[in-house]
Amino acid sequence: MSAALPSTVRGLLAGARERGVLLFGLTPPRRSASPEQVEEIARVTLARLTPLDVDALVLYDIDDESDRNPDERPFPYLPTMDPAVFHAEHLTGWHRPTVIYRCVGKYRDSELRDWLEATDPDRVATVFVGASSGSKLVHTVLSRAHALRRDTRPELALGGVAIPERHTRGGDEHLRLLAKQERGCGFFVTQVVYDVDATKSLVSDYHYTCRERGIEPQPIVFTLSVCGSLKTLSFLKWLGVAVPRWLENALRHAEDPLTESYEQCLANARELAAFCRRLGVPFGFNVESVSIRKVEIDASVALVGRLRPLLPG
Amino acid sequence: MSAALPSTVRGLLAGARERGVLLFGLTPPRRSASPEQVEEIARVTLARLTPLDVDALVLYDIDDESDRNPDERPFPYLPTMDPAVFHAEHLTGWHRPTVIYRCVGKYRDSELRDWLEATDPDRVATVFVGASSGSKLVHTVLSRAHALRRDTRPELALGGVAIPERHTRGGDEHLRLLAKQERGCGFFVTQVVYDVDATKSLVSDYHYTCRERGIEPQPIVFTLSVCGSLKTLSFLKWLGVAVPRWLENALRHAEDPLTESYEQCLANARELAAFCRRLGVPFGFNVESVSIRKVEIDASVALVGRLRPLLPG
Numbered sequence: 001m002s003a004a005l006p007s008t009v010r011g012l013l014a015g016a017r018e019r020g021v022l023l024f025g026l027t028p029p030r031r032s033a034s035p036e037q038v039e040e041i042a043r044v045t046l047a048r049l050t051p052l053d054v055d056a057l058v059l060y061d062i063d064d065e066s067d068r069n070p071d072e073r074p075f076p077y078l079p080t081m082d083p084a085v086f087h088a089e090h091l092t093g094w095h096r097p098t099v100i101y102r103c104v105g106k107y108r109d110s111e112l113r114d115w116l117e118a119t120d121p122d123r124v125a126t127v128f129v130g131a132s133s134g135s136k137l138v139h140t141v142l143s144r145a146h147a148l149r150r151d152t153r154p155e156l157a158l159g160g161v162a163i164p165e166r167h168t169r170g171g172d173e174h175l176r177l178l179a180k181q182e183r184g185c186g187f188f189v190t191q192v193v194y195d196v197d198a199t200k201s202l203v204s205d206y207h208y209t210c211r212e213r214g215i216e217p218q219p220i221v222f223t224l225s226v227c228g229s230l231k232t233l234s235f236l237k238w239l240g241v242a243v244p245r246w247l248e249n250a251l252r253h254a255e256d257p258l259t260e261s262y263e264q265c266l267a268n269a270r271e272l273a274a275f276c277r278r279l280g281v282p283f284g285f286n287v288e289s290v291s292i293r294k295v296e297i298d299a300s301v302a303l304v305g306r307l308r309p310l311l312p313g
Numbered sequence: 314m315s316a317a318l319p320s321t322v323r324g325l326l327a328g329a330r331e332r333g334v335l336l337f338g339l340t341p342p343r344r345s346a347s348p349e350q351v352e353e354i355a356r357v358t359l360a361r362l363t364p365l366d367v368d369a370l371v372l373y374d375i376d377d378e379s380d381r382n383p384d385e386r387p388f389p390y391l392p393t394m395d396p397a398v399f400h401a402e403h404l405t406g407w408h409r410p411t412v413i414y415r416c417v418g419k420y421r422d423s424e425l426r427d428w429l430e431a432t433d434p435d436r437v438a439t440v441f442v443g444a445s446s447g448s449k450l451v452h453t454v455l456s457r458a459h460a461l462r463r464d465t466r467p468e469l470a471l472g473g474v475a476i477p478e479r480h481t482r483g484g485d486e487h488l489r490l491l492a493k494q495e496r497g498c499g500f501f502v503t504q505v506v507y508d509v510d511a512t513k514s515l516v517s518d519y520h521y522t523c524r525e526r527g528i529e530p531q532p533i534v535f536t537l538s539v540c541g542s543l544k545t546l547s548f549l550k551w552l553g554v555a556v557p558r559w560l561e562n563a564l565r566h567a568e569d570p571l572t573e574s575y576e577q578c579l580a581n582a583r584e585l586a587a588f589c590r591r592l593g594v595p596f597g598f599n600v601e602s603v604s605i606r607k608v609e610i611d612a613s614v615a616l617v618g619r620l621r622p623l624l625p626g
Contacts, residue, residue, distance in 0.1 A: 171558070197510050201558035208562055245484070245514035246588070249521055275559070 005055055005096055008122045009157050012056050012097045016187055016219035017282050020311030023099065023189075023221060024049060024304060025058035025288035028086040031079040038081070042090035048301060049094065053308050056097040058189070058286055059083035061129070063103040065239075068132040074235040075291070084115060087124070098124050099159065099189075104145035105131040105138030112140055116153040125157035127189055146183035160185035162220060164198040165242045167205070174205040178213075187218050189286055192225045195242040196268045200275050207279045219282040222272050224265040225289060226303060227251060228258035228296040235290060262299050266306055273310040284311065318368055318409055321435045322470045325369050325410045329500055329532035330595050332626020336412065336502075336534060337362060337617060338371035338601035341399040344392040351394070355403035361614060362407065366621050369410040371502070371599055372396035374442070376416040378552075381445040387548040388604070397428060400437070411437050412472065412502075417458035418444045418451030425453055429466040438470035440502055459496035473498035475533060477511040478555045480518070487518040491526075500531050502599055505538045508555040509581045513588050520592045532595040535585050537578040538602060539616060540564060541571035541609040548603060575612050579619055586623040597624065 006012040015021050029041045049057060062080045066073060083100050091098070100119075104112060119126070128149075130142035140148075149158055160180035167173035177188055193199050203220060210217045227233050233251055237243060243251075247264060254260035269285060276283040285307045289300040319325040328334050342354045362370060375393045379386060396413050404411070413432075417425060432439070441462075443455035453461075462471055473493035480486035490501055506512050516533060523530045540546050546564055550556060556564075560577060567573035582598060589596040598620045602613040 167558075195510075197508075197557050197559070201562075204559035204562040208566065244510050245480075246510070246517035249514075249517040253521065 005053070007095060007097075009097045009125045010122070012125065013157055013186060015055055016221070016284055019313030020282065021055040021219070021221065021284035022053065022304060022308055022311065023056050023058050023284065023286035024052065024054045024300075025060060025223065025286050027060050027062060027292075028081040028083045031081055033081070038086070038090055042086070042093075046091065046093045048297075052301060052304050054096070054304060055284075056099055056125075057091070057094060058099045058127075058288070059087055059101060060288075061101040061103045061106070063106060063129075063132060065132040067136050068240070069238055071238060074231055074238055084119070084124075099127055100124055101127045101129055102145070103129045103132075104140045104142055105136060108139045109144070109148065112145060112148055113152055116149055116156060119153070119156055121153070121156040125159060125187075127159040127161060129161055143183065146180070146185075150184050154184070157186055158184045159187040159189055159221075162188040162190045162202065163240070164190060164193065164195055164202045165240055167202040168195070168198045168242065171205075173202050174209055177206055177218075178209060178215075181215075181218055185218065187221060189221045190223050192223050192236060192239070192241045192288065192290065193268060193272070194236065194247060194264075195244055196271050197244075198242060199272060203272075203276060203279065203281055203283075207281050217281045219284055220276070221284040221286045222269070223286040223288050224269060224303065224307075225287070226258060226265055226296055226299045227261040228291065228293060228299065230257070232291045232293075232296065233257070239290070258295060258299055262303060265303055269307055269310055277312065318366070320408060320410075322410045322438045323435070325438065326470055326499060328368055328626075329534070329597055333595065333624030334368040334532070334534065334597035335366065335617060335621055335624065336369050336371050336597065336599035337365065337367045337613075338373060338536065338599050340373050340375060340605075341394040341396045344394055346394075351399070351403055355399070355406075359404065359406045361610075365614060365617050367409070367617060368597075369412055369438070370404070370407060371412045371440075371601070372400055372414060373601075374414040374416045374419070376419060376442075376445060378445040380449050381553070382551055384551060387544055387551055397432070397437075412440055413437055414440045414442055415458070416442045416445075417453045417455055418449060421452045422457070422461065425458060425461055426465055429462055429469060432466070432469055434466070434469045438472060438500075440472040440474060442474055456496065459493070459498075463497050467497070470499055471497045472500040472502055472534075475501040475503045475515065476553070477503060477506065477508055477515045478553055480515040481508070481511045481555065484518075486515050487522055490515075490519055490531075491522060491528075494528075494531055498531065500534060502534045503536050505536050505549060505552070505554045505601065505603065506581060506585070507549070507560060507577075508557055509584050510557075511555060512585060516585075516589060516592065516594055516596075520594050530594045532597055533589070534597040534599045535582070536599040536601050537582060537616065537620075538600070539571060539578055539609055539612045540574040541604065541606060541612065543570070545604045545606075545609065546570070552603070571608060571612055575616060578616055582620055582623055590625065 564570045
């Protein structure tokens with residue numbers, strides 16, 4: 001299969017439309033890591049990823065979201081390396097495209113502009129993420145970041161985040177996707193999905209509104225993440241991921257929550273794939289491990305192997 | 314299969330625990346119907362039901378629920394015959410058990426007592442339904458009706474209603490089921506299910522709380538109803554049935570909403586059956602046509618035929 005994997009962002013985007021893409025999401029090392037530790041992490045990461053059948057790597061940009069949620073964060077917030085630096089300096093052995101997230105509120109206008117101008121649009125796509133709450137003080141708001149990219153680097157492929165839970169609350173997340181699409185977003189990546197019903201509702205509203213307006217739906221990449229412990233479960237919930245009550249019960253009572261959540265992720269992927277095919281909405285999957293425990297990362301890698309057959313081509 | 318179908322309520326309840334039951338729910342004729350019309354309806358009903366592989370008939374007691382919902386009722390409220398009268402006088406040709414609903418708030422204490430005493434517990438089980446809203450003036454509250462039955466006719470099998478939508482709102486519907494169980498309910502019948510996630514969450518919470526308390530879960534009968542038109546859809550929603558947004562979209566855009574909803578009912582039944590089996594919660598299905606259009610009744614009859622293979626025994 002590796003022969004068909006994209007070496008450029010152009011190939012990645014074409015793949016996303018034609019056959020569905022498979023991504024793997026990673027958080028860069030902590031900023032406190034020594035250069036040797038970072039090298040070792042990069043080495044292990046590449047060893048893990050290279051044999052995997054993924055189309056692109058996703059590197060997150062971690063922001064302190066404690067403003068969004070007053071509850072105690074189950075895992076402490078630790079500043080992480082700039083994903084662009086980790087990519088440019090340590091992942092040179094990765095020859096497929098990389099999607100670099102940008103929490104745009106963290107950056108001044110000029111910082112974002114410099115990064116946009118320095119970034120190779122053949123190898124890198126980006127996803128801009130807005131502020132985690134309305135009250136947060138930010139350097140750059142999302143719409144300004146979109147305008148910056150359009151004015152300085154329109155050839156850099158841009159994606160947006162999609163949050164099904166926001167659709168459950170307000171019923172208008174599909175309109176937010178359409179607004180982002182108008183401002184240049186060519187694909188969407190969801191937050192971690194455990195609430196399939198909410199996700200299907202978002203996709204459905206997006207599909208029918210695109211049809212009404214006579215525009216093409218852009219690929220939606222569903223993020224899946226196994227959950228190997230109750231601590232990871234509370235972290236997912238802290239992050240704003242809705243976990244249906246029955247599934248939370250199943251994980252809490254499972255002898256092996258990791259296997260339970262792995263099977264559930266697969267079942268969810270099957271259901272979302274069938275749903276998108278039926279509507280004709282292009283889709284893909286992104287596997288992310290929200291924890292850094294080895295068993296959870298191993299299960300994430302195993303999950304990737306099971307997802308490719310669910311993609312269209 | 315008919316040889317195995319129960320002729321008594323005792324057989325029905327044993328079946329509900331051991332192999333799962335299949336019920337068919339009907340609204341009695343309008344009170345304004347002439348005796349000839351009622352006879353004709355009874356004849357057609359029996360002709361439709363006798364060849365069907367159902368364990369029991371359910372006869373609803375219709376109450377004016379306009380107090381519960383200020384929106385205009387999509388179908389007008391028309392008073393219907395007393396289900397017990399329809400059963401006793403017109404369905405004498407039905408030789409399997411019948412579950413007669415009682416909206417207990419409609420009846421005075423003495424009326425309920427008279428009915429309980431006159432009812433044959435071998436042929437009839439009952440489901441008591443409480444008031445449709447807290448502000449409604451009622452003759453008899455649900456707990457009083459439960460006490461009446463316990464004191465005057467404990468041998469009459471009693472069921473309760475289960476409303477997954479209430480679980481979504483309050484998260485405590487399973488505790489309501491357990492309270493009803495303590496007051497004598499030996500089975501539960503849900504409101505029409507279109508929100509499978511909410512229903513699974515209710516079943517899950519009920520299961521784990523039963524386990525904690527060391528008590529046996531009682532059978533839960535899931536009510537399914539096809540929806541052949543947008544008017545039926547709005548009636549379902551008026552009745553308080555939660556329809557996931559994606560499913561509402563699918564029905565609104567379907568060339569043939571009846572087939573779409575029929576397939577969805579089947580898929581929902583499969584998912585609920587698999588879920589209950591896994592937890593070990595006894596379950597069954599009840600098929601109800603909320604509209605009186607012939608195509609929808611025919612589809613309901615067809616649905617019954619597809620549900621038996623999903624039951625355990």
